[in-house]
Amino acid sequence: MAPRRDYYEILGVDRSATQDTIKRAFRRLARRYHPDVNPDDPESEALFKEMAEAYAVLGDPGRRAQYDRYGQARPGPVMAGDIWEELAGFGDLFEAFFGTTRGGRRARPRRGSDLRYDVQITLEEVAAGTQRVITADRLQTCASCGGTGSKSQKGRQPCAGCQGTGQTHYTTATPFGRLSTATICETCRGQGTVVTDPCPECEGQGRRVGQGKMTVTIPPGVEDGVSLRLEGEGEAGETGAPPGDLYVFVHVQPHEIFERRGRDLYCEIPVAFPTAALGGTVPIPALGGADELSIPAGTQSGAVFTVARKGLPDVRTGVPGHQYVRVRVVTPKKLTARQRELLAEFAGEGGDQIEDEKGWIERVREALIGDD
Secondary structure (H helix, E strand, O other): OOOOOOOOHHHHOOOOOOOOHHHHHHHHHHHHOOOOOOOOOOOHHOOOHHHHHHHHHHHHHHHHHHHHHHHHHHOOOOOOHHHHHHHHHHHHHHHHHHOOOOOOOOOOOOOOOEEEEEEEOOOOHHHHHHEEEEEEEEEEEEOOOOOOOOOOOOEEEEEOOOOOEEEEEEEEEOOEEEEEEEEEOOOOOOOOOEEOOOOOOOOOOEEEEEEEEEEEEEEOOOOOEEEEEEEOOOOOOOOOOOOOEEEEEEEOOOOOOOEEHHHHHEEEEEEEEEHHHHHEEEHHHHEOEEEEEOOOOOOOOOOEEEEEOOOOOOOOOOEEEOOEEEEEEEEEOOOHHHHHHHHHHHHHHHHHOOOOOOHHHHHHHHHOOOOO
């Protein structure tokens, strides 16, 4: 097997060359020997690979130091896969040099754009679920041509300008030799096909702006700010491409009575002093109506009662949360003479005494003057 050529010799630089000098030398040689520049020269690819291997080593300070120390007998030789992984973007470099396009791929029809729509719903609608009919202007498949873009509906035909490749090729003479260049075909915009008899309604585009109506089902228990995806309800794609999606963002309006915390609902109700003292049944609000709550005698202001399974349903399982009712005992501001007389009598019977009053006074004293 023939020995490898010296990497410095391949790039035509001295061993004392700087990294910038090595980089410029490689670019200069790459312009000359790249296979795209010499499509009829079978040796160009082999030469370019040899130069690429040399640059992969000398262009890296660590590998270069290893090569300078061990030479051809260096341990851990650089593998071709490593070299080409580093040079994977070199095709882009060539496009920057020459304006070439490699690979000969057609431009694919573009998928339709996604759309966004925002809806406002009430807490009552969250509890029961609801529907909304959305009306929005969007690009839709042309009804006249069925999306083909052609008046006769024969569809797109191979482009005569590029013979269906999507690219235009031409050869020019440069200081580096004859250069074969491929650019996107201006006639078909890289798609390889054209409409020869455009539909007058959509001008050959296969789609046009129209008003669409969609019904959105909002499930019970939906959270504020969530988005619902309606697949295929966005704008129509170009001919042969799928449509986009519609994303509906749900916003729950604040409620005048209830505060929502996940599946649970919280509210506060006023309770008259006699009812709180003696106990009884009081009306409480509920989504979609009213309910009743029994409170025991001696209920204090701030007490919280749980009404099981009167909250909102879980959006996945449907299991409802709870409703929590906080009691606010209301002291009357205006009393009749008879009411005052009865309250005075009540106070005279010890009704003005606070339960555990002594203990409360002791705690206040300790907080103010501390323990002796």
